[in-house]
Amino acid sequence: MRRLPAGLVAVALLAVAATACGSSSSGSSGKSSDGVTTVRVGVIPIVDVAPIYLGEKKGFYKERGLDLTLETSQGGAAIVPGVVSGQFQFGFSNTTSLMVARSRNVPVRAVANGVASTGKAGADFGGVVVKGDSPVKSPKDLAGKKVAVNTLKNIGDTSVRESVRKAGGDPKSVEFVELPFDQMPAALDAGQVDAAWVVEPSLSVAREQGARVVASNFVDVSPDLTIALYFTSDKLAQQDPDLVKKFAEATRASLAYAAGHPDEVRDILATYTKIPEKTVQALTLPRWPEEPDRASLERLGELGRQDGLFDEAPDLDALLP
Amino acid sequence: MTRAVVNGGPSAVRRRGAGNAVLGLAGLCGFLALVEALPRLGFVSPDHLPPSTDIAAALVDEMSDAAFWTALGDTLTGWALGLFIAITAGITTGMVISIVPYLREATASTVEFLRPIPSVALIPLAVLLFGTGLRSTLLLVVYAAFWQVLVQVLYGVQDTDPVAEETARSYGLGTWARIRHVLWPTALPYVMTGVRLAAAVSLVLAITAELVIGTPGLGARIAVAQTSHAVPDMYALVAVTGLVGVLINAGARAVERRSLAWHQSVRGEVTP
Numbered sequence: 326m327r328r329l330p331a332g333l334v335a336v337a338l339l340a341v342a343a344t345a346c347g348s349s350s351s352g353s354s355g356k357s358s359d360g361v362t363t364v365r366v367g368v369i370p371i372v373d374v375a376p377i378y379l380g381e382k383k384g385f386y387k388e389r390g391l392d393l394t395l396e397t398s399q400g401g402a403a404i405v406p407g408v409v410s411g412q413f414q415f416g417f418s419n420t421t422s423l424m425v426a427r428s429r430n431v432p433v434r435a436v437a438n439g440v441a442s443t444g445k446a447g448a449d450f451g452g453v454v455v456k457g458d459s460p461v462k463s464p465k466d467l468a469g470k471k472v473a474v475n476t477l478k479n480i481g482d483t484s485v486r487e488s489v490r491k492a493g494g495d496p497k498s499v500e501f502v503e504l505p506f507d508q509m510p511a512a513l514d515a516g517q518v519d520a521a522w523v524v525e526p527s528l529s530v531a532r533e534q535g536a537r538v539v540a541s542n543f544v545d546v547s548p549d550l551t552i553a554l555y556f557t558s559d560k561l562a563q564q565d566p567d568l569v570k571k572f573a574e575a576t577r578a579s580l581a582y583a584a585g586h587p588d589e590v591r592d593i594l595a596t597y598t599k600i601p602e603k604t605v606q607a608l609t610l611p612r613w614p615e616e617p618d619r620a621s622l623e624r625l626g627e628l629g630r631q632d633g634l635f636d637e638a639p640d641l642d643a644l645l646p
Numbered sequence: 647m648t649r650a651v652v653n654g655g656p657s658a659v660r661r662r663g664a665g666n667a668v669l670g671l672a673g674l675c676g677f678l679a680l681v682e683a684l685p686r687l688g689f690v691s692p693d694h695l696p697p698s699t700d701i702a703a704a705l706v707d708e709m710s711d712a713a714f715w716t717a718l719g720d721t722l723t724g725w726a727l728g729l730f731i732a733i734t735a736g737i738t739t740g741m742v743i744s745i746v747p748y749l750r751e752a753t754a755s756t757v758e759f760l761r762p763i764p765s766v767a768l769i770p771l772a773v774l775l776f777g778t779g780l781r782s783t784l785l786l787v788v789y790a791a792f793w794q795v796l797v798q799v800l801y802g803v804q805d806t807d808p809v810a811e812e813t814a815r816s817y818g819l820g821t822w823a824r825i826r827h828v829l830w831p832t833a834l835p836y837v838m839t840g841v842r843l844a845a846a847v848s849l850v851l852a853i854t855a856e857l858v859i860g861t862p863g864l865g866a867r868i869a870v871a872q873t874s875h876a877v878p879d880m881y882a883l884v885a886v887t888g889l890v891g892v893l894i895n896a897g898a899r900a901v902e903r904r905s906l907a908w909h910q911s912v913r914g915e916v917t918p
Contacts, residue, residue, distance in 0.1 A: 370869075370870050370873065370874075396778050397860050397866065397870070403777075403860060406774045407773065412779075505872075505873075507872050507875060514693075598870060598873070599871045599874040600875065
């Protein structure tokens, strides 16, 4: 009686240990003897991160001694905790999410620019679309309508409200609902929502199905809106400033290269997304400036404060590189 | 005897088996024809549900891609590892709880409290602890599958014939011998049911984890196809997960039949 349960308990504990332990082993970056550092970056498999894939292929990271592993995740919700806990050294996140994180004392800071709006109204890589025969003709008409955004209380509803506000409508009366981007064209088609804020490639798909762009919400916030950034944890930034500097340099080089080689950007999309070829050729690419646009971020922070995402506009000095 | 007579003998059983297979195949063909017809006849937009021939073409494309097989391997690794851990932990925990006096009563409310918590609710915890790797999948799979096995073991052991148990005791069988010859054979049919349920649940949770968190595997590939608007690819991958599920269920049933070959429920009555 005595001996057996002890054995069984030991087996059970081992099984639990196999699942629960070792969480620290794979997290930290490893430096091998030849000076190459393994760096894990949490990204979302979307058009916006094409430069980092391209930069890795071009060797911009390798030549600085960084061996990049790009870990795809389905949204910023998994990336921010991943970076804070050290599973990833760096991550990709939209600017509003980082501001919200910072306002809640999550220890993250940006290290490099991510992606920016094209700044051209009607020809941006994201916008608010309605059905071709919709009575909505301008952002003002969105008042009182049901608009789909991918995440509530984030960059989507904040910027769409600004479009409505600027056109003279009542931003408070817009009803936002949450839907994944890829389901928006179908929801719009079926009349479940009156309008949808979509980004590429869903924007091209919606347009192909007859949807019409009524607002370029990014452009309405600021002509050069910085939409996303690469970031790291405060801890890594303090412990290994050299690694952060190398990553920032390589990313800067990647952004510049991507900005100058749109055809190669379209080619690299086929390696990590499954966007159909005709959509790849049709979609509007974002801009990839090397530096974040501070003025646009101040504006975005102010809008976030107005909409109650955080109590006071975030301290950009603590957030930006 | 009675059962054989009712079924009309072994040859009738075989014939009925063949008939079932034909019926099953007809059902599948009907379903495929329906998926082909709905978009073609304009009931749904082919942009949202492509006809089954398009899905089949996408499936052939997928199968020629090495990354697809890697993803399938990743999913099966997460499934098998998670299931193995859940079964081992479930059986050992169940036996310990059943054998140690008062432990069953002491843990009952806790088990009943933890059991209905959906594994999916643990996703934030999994991400926080393990990031987007295999261990996140394992956490969800093990949590979901463990209870299936544990509860069956508890019920199984409770079903032990008290006379057999007392007889074993009076013959001086030790704990190990009683588990081996009395508790385990009684519990085994229950355990196998638990294992079969756990095998199916594990696959569902492995795919869910990949889909939602983005851990490598078929689920993550479905998510990428989804965000990329590669609609036929997405349905092709969904069909693959269904196919894997069918195979896993068939495999689990085969294991069940083999390990319970001696049991009444499988062998039936002895025919002269």
